[in-house]
Amino acid sequence: MVLSPAAHAGPLDDAVDGLAASSEDAIIVNVGRLAALDDPRAIPALSALCDDRLRAGTDGHAYIFDNKTRDVKHPITGAVIGSPPRPLKEVETSNDIRRVALPVLAQLQLASPNAAVRLAAAEELSKTGSAEAATLLHRALSREQNVGVRDVLSEAVARVDLASSSRDARLAALAIVEKTASDAFLSELQRMTAKGPNGTAVETDPQVYAAAMSALSAVKSRQRLIAFGGSLIHGLSLASVLLFVALGLAITFGLLGVINMAHGEMLMLGAYSTYTVQTLFHNYLPGAQQFYLLAAIPVAFLATGGVGVVMERSVIRHLYGRPLETLLATWGISLLLIQTIRLIFGAQNVSVANPDWLAGGTQIAQGLVLPWSRIAVVGFVILVAAGVWFILQRTRLGLQVRAVTQNRGMAATLGVPTRRVDALVFGLGSGIAGLGGVALSQLGNVGPEMGQSYIIDAFMVVVLGGVGRLAGAVAAALGLGVINKLIEPAAGAVLGKIVVLVFIILFIQRRPQGLFAQRGRVEA
Amino acid sequence: MRKHLVGLFMAGGALALSACQKPEEAKPGAAATPAPAAAPADDKGPIKVGILHSLSGTMAISETSLKDVALMTIEEINEKGGLLGRKLEPVVVDPASDWPLFAQKARDLIQKDKVAVTFGCWTSVSRKSVLPVYEELNGLLFYPVQYEGEESSWNVFYTGAAPNQQAIPAVEYLMGKKGGSAKRWVLLGSDYVYPRTTNKILRYFLHEKGVADEDIMEKYTPFGHSDYQTIVADIKKFATGKRTAVVSTINGDSNVPFYKELANQGLKATDIPVVAFSVGEEELRGIDTKPLVGHLAAWNYFMSMDTPENKAFIDKWNAYVKKNNLPGGDKRVTNDPMEATYVGIHMWAQAVMQAKTTNVDAVRQAVGFQHVKSPSGFDMQMDAKNHHLWKPVVIGEVKGDGQFRVVWKTEGPIRAQAWSPFIPDSAKKVADWTYPWACGNCTAPKYGAAGVVAAAQ
Numbered sequence: 001m002v003l004s005p006a007a008h009a010g011p012l013d014d015a016v017d018g019l020a021a022s023s024e025d026a027i028i029v030n031v032g033r034l035a036a037l038d039d040p041r042a043i044p045a046l047s048a049l050c051d052d053r054l055r056a057g058t059d060g061h062a063y064i065f066d067n068k069t070r071d072v073k074h075p076i077t078g079a080v081i082g083s084p085p086r087p088l089k090e091v092e093t094s095n096d097i098r099r100v101a102l103p104v105l106a107q108l109q110l111a112s113p114n115a116a117v118r119l120a121a122a123e124e125l126s127k128t129g130s131a132e133a134a135t136l137l138h139r140a141l142s143r144e145q146n147v148g149v150r151d152v153l154s155e156a157v158a159r160v161d162l163a164s165s166s167r168d169a170r171l172a173a174l175a176i177v178e179k180t181a182s183d184a185f186l187s188e189l190q191r192m193t194a195k196g197p198n199g200t201a202v203e204t205d206p207q208v209y210a211a212a213m214s215a216l217s218a219v220k221s222r223q224r225l226i227a228f229g230g231s232l233i234h235g236l237s238l239a240s241v242l243l244f245v246a247l248g249l250a251i252t253f254g255l256l257g258v259i260n261m262a263h264g265e266m267l268m269l270g271a272y273s274t275y276t277v278q279t280l281f282h283n284y285l286p287g288a289q290q291f292y293l294l295a296a297i298p299v300a301f302l303a304t305g306g307v308g309v310v311m312e313r314s315v316i317r318h319l320y321g322r323p324l325e326t327l328l329a330t331w332g333i334s335l336l337l338i339q340t341i342r343l344i345f346g347a348q349n350v351s352v353a354n355p356d357w358l359a360g361g362t363q364i365a366q367g368l369v370l371p372w373s374r375i376a377v378v379g380f381v382i383l384v385a386a387g388v389w390f391i392l393q394r395t396r397l398g399l400q401v402r403a404v405t406q407n408r409g410m411a412a413t414l415g416v417p418t419r420r421v422d423a424l425v426f427g428l429g430s431g432i433a434g435l436g437g438v439a440l441s442q443l444g445n446v447g448p449e450m451g452q453s454y455i456i457d458a459f460m461v462v463v464l465g466g467v468g469r470l471a472g473a474v475a476a477a478l479g480l481g482v483i484n485k486l487i488e489p490a491a492g493a494v495l496g497k498i499v500v501l502v503f504i505i506l507f508i509q510r511r512p513q514g515l516f517a518q519r520g521r522v523e524a
Numbered sequence: 525m526r527k528h529l530v531g532l533f534m535a536g537g538a539l540a541l542s543a544c545q546k547p548e549e550a551k552p553g554a555a556a557t558p559a560p561a562a563a564p565a566d567d568k569g570p571i572k573v574g575i576l577h578s579l580s581g582t583m584a585i586s587e588t589s590l591k592d593v594a595l596m597t598i599e600e601i602n603e604k605g606g607l608l609g610r611k612l613e614p615v616v617v618d619p620a621s622d623w624p625l626f627a628q629k630a631r632d633l634i635q636k637d638k639v640a641v642t643f644g645c646w647t648s649v650s651r652k653s654v655l656p657v658y659e660e661l662n663g664l665l666f667y668p669v670q671y672e673g674e675e676s677s678w679n680v681f682y683t684g685a686a687p688n689q690q691a692i693p694a695v696e697y698l699m700g701k702k703g704g705s706a707k708r709w710v711l712l713g714s715d716y717v718y719p720r721t722t723n724k725i726l727r728y729f730l731h732e733k734g735v736a737d738e739d740i741m742e743k744y745t746p747f748g749h750s751d752y753q754t755i756v757a758d759i760k761k762f763a764t765g766k767r768t769a770v771v772s773t774i775n776g777d778s779n780v781p782f783y784k785e786l787a788n789q790g791l792k793a794t795d796i797p798v799v800a801f802s803v804g805e806e807e808l809r810g811i812d813t814k815p816l817v818g819h820l821a822a823w824n825y826f827m828s829m830d831t832p833e834n835k836a837f838i839d840k841w842n843a844y845v846k847k848n849n850l851p852g853g854d855k856r857v858t859n860d861p862m863e864a865t866y867v868g869i870h871m872w873a874q875a876v877m878q879a880k881t882t883n884v885d886a887v888r889q890a891v892g893f894q895h896v897k898s899p900s901g902f903d904m905q906m907d908a909k910n911h912h913l914w915k916p917v918v919i920g921e922v923k924g925d926g927q928f929r930v931v932w933k934t935e936g937p938i939r940a941q942a943w944s945p946f947i948p949d950s951a952k953k954v955a956d957w958t959y960p961w962a963c964g965n966c967t968a969p970k971y972g973a974a975g976v977v978a979a980a981q
Contacts, residue, residue, distance in 0.1 A: 095793055095818045183764040184764065187764070223764075234757070238751060349777055367760045367764070368757065373788070444781050447582075449582075488755075493745045493751075493755070494746055
């Protein structure tokens with residue numbers, strides 16, 4: 001591409017300045033002019049327009065505002081302007097303008113030296129697929145060397161060629177479509193294979209029609225596969241949340257037989273500990289703001305573990321063997337904790353921001369994006385579950401815990417300090433719930449009542465999985481999470497929960513001890 | 525014995541503590557007692573004004589600001605000398621996003637506190653819960669939030685938008701070229717009366733515009749729901765092929781995880797625009813809005829509207845926030861229901877001055893003719909016939925700073941249609957509390973023949 005001499009780039013300057021016009025229609029006309037000029041020097045200005053960074057000076061020219069350095073720059077050369085003609089008015093964009101500007105931006109970016117930029121541009125153009133894009137895309141494809149970009153460009157070209165008048169072009173396009181089976185082609189394929197009122201298809205050539213039908217079924221089956229995979233992955237994410245919530249409860253319920261209605265509030269305390277750590281970092285360590293989450297983990301564990309130990313020592317230990325009184329007492333403690341948090345932090349939700357490295361997501365397949373925060377939670381719960389397994393199976397404390405669970409009297413005679421084990425286990429269970437609160441603070445809202453919405457789920461998992469068994473809690477959480485997410489697309493969120501509950505009730509009828517029963521003689 | 529005592533003590537202590545509330549709130553009301561009709565308001569002493577908004581629970585994110593702006597407006601009126609030589613005294617209660625508790629608190633406000641008027645409610649289910657109380661005890665309620673219509677009560681004045689002042693224009697905008705020429709629609713809402721009724725109206729409207737049922741997807745989530753992964757993935761799948769728009773009637777703090785999920789999954793407004801009816805500047809305050817730029821909301825007022833009245837309103841609000849050290853500080857914003865609360869309180873105040881009494885029946889007659897210059901710059905009038913406010917419609921796109929950019933608005937305020945003309949049953953109903961109809965939901969006037977009297981709508 002030959003660039004016009006910089007000294008007299010008249011039409012480009014005018015069109016770029018026109019991007020700062022006051023009327024939307026004028027802006028759109030100038031975007032069209034830039035598309036016709038096909039000059040990549042317009043890229044910064046167009047990109048600034050789409051990002052709300054374009055400014056209109058009082059002299060009628062356009063300027064680009066740099067958010068980071070707070071400089072005002074020339075729209076084409078990028079040179080910093082020392083004294084711009086203030087006041088600078090922000091150029092108002094809307095979806096309408098962006099819908100026109102983004103494809104033009106992509107068109108100009110097709111000639112960029114950077115492969116990643118070319119890739120993004122090709123993807124954008126394959127979405128819009130206009131007739132003007134066709135010639136552009138063909139030209140770009142013939143010049144493209146990078147394999148990854150070639151693939152995306154072929155897809156984009158195929159999309160446009162599906163509407164071509166040449167039979168061979170359509171066949172070639174359909175071959176690409178069937179190979180990639182991308183659902184971006186769905187509407188075009190449906191249009192081609194749709195039957196008109198007299199029964200004949202829009203696509204008249206029988207060979208092309210057959211290829212289109214086969215491509216359509218390939219696209220649909222890939223869509224179904226991805227939807228199923230997506231449900232499994234979303235189910236895994238939900239299962240990780242359920243496991244956090246239920247793990248601590250499974251241990252305390254298993255060991256002590258204590259129905260702890262305040263367990264949800266341990267989650268809430270963990271989330272509020274995270275909020276407090278975030279505030280402290282914001283006030284005293286603003287530079288390390290992104291790492292507050294790592295500091296919050298031990299803080300939440302120790303804080304909630306401490307609350308758990310205090311609860312056990314002061315209230316619960318006096319009520320062993322009396323399930324109704326424990327229920328009432330722990331419910332009272334849960335109200336107390338909720339109200340205390342309300343008095344300290346206020347009754348409304350507090351906002352816990354995701355650190356930058358957890359924001360956004362990664363695209364695993366077309367249409368399936370997995371947020372980083374959820375991947376992190378799954379990883380975190382695996383670590384915690386492994387840690388708990390290690391404690392229970394490989395440490396002295398774990399040995400004592402297992403002994404007391406199986407036969408308290410015998411363990412006591414053998415010199416195991418049962419009372420201390422009780423307190424520590426309660427602390428451990430609450431601490432795990434606190435870690436769950438840290439995870440939940442990244443996924444949902446943090447408010448004083450957040451624990452109440454999870455306590456039911458916690459008990460469902462524990463009842464289904466069998467008390468006292470780590471494996472039971474894991475299996476039940478996985479099962480419930482996946483079933484819930486598989487049903488949800490068909491039945492909706494509300495019905496999905498109902499079905500899961502009914503399933504658990506029926507399961508417990510057949511197998512009251514849950515998935516994994518406790519081994520050994522259990523005390524009555 | 526000791527074990528019993530410990531358990532009972534803990535339970536008792538917990539119950540006592542849970543009854544404690546923050547100092548500024550009123551003491552909790554006693555259980556509802558069967559009541560005679562409310563005693564006539566006394567003529568001396570301060571005029572009591574009830575404020576019935578959730579200050580905790582899932583709706584606190586939206587309703588707390590309404591309580592704050594109501595207190596600010598009452599203070600403003602008191603500084604000018606109050607009404608009829610008497611100061612206004614706000615009575616704030618917290619129904620905690622618990623719908624039956626709304627009814628109980630409303631009853632206490634009218635019977636025990638003897639308020640002259642109540643400003644309150646957000647969700648339609650809370651309004652439906654208190655409606656029988658206001659009608660039974662002849663109280664007066666000003667309801668400031670957009671809703672689904674299909675109602676017009678003798679005892680309620682609606683300062684929020686009816687569907688023809690919000691939902692229908694928003695869908696028409698998205699159908700048009702500027703809105704993206706949407707052909708497929710996802711109707712997503714919280715599971716209660718407002719989203720269900722609004723979506724019913726929208727479905728009839730879309731049918732009339734030629735949209736087939738297979739191009740409409742309806743989904744509901746319970747209050748407080750926070751896992752939108754599957755739903756957003758479904759929206760993306762539904763949108764492959766035809767231009768799709770999402771109409772969101774999600775209410776409360778579920779909006780925060782919903783918008784976060786939209787951002788995480790990369791749902792861009794230029795591809796699949798989401799227009800929300802219950803999300804304003806306040807709900808966006810806790811979210812990073814940079815990935816959400818371009819998504820829309822339809823209201824009758826935005827904080828970004830550039831009028832001298834709005835500047836004065838925002839300045840007053842900022843000063844109030846600073847003086848009272850409200851949480852959030854200089855990040856606090858104004859939004860449509862706050863503006864509707866402000867307008868509603870001034871309308872009621874004007875009516876009281878005109879009627880020269882706080883008596884509900886007299887004030888009700890006077891409210892119907894009031895005009896108030898709203899911060900949006902428009903002159904808003906109350907419609908005496910259907911008890912709804914004339915409101916302009918404004919559609920805005922989210923900006924990176926959490927404010928809205930106005931992309932479309934009506935020339936001036938338009939009249940509310942309390943009964944939707946799109947639903948066959950309600951198309952015949954008329955809400956007209958003036959003579960000769962004198963009813964909120966009838967098909968024939970009470971006093972006179974329908975043929976003689978031209979339809980009020």
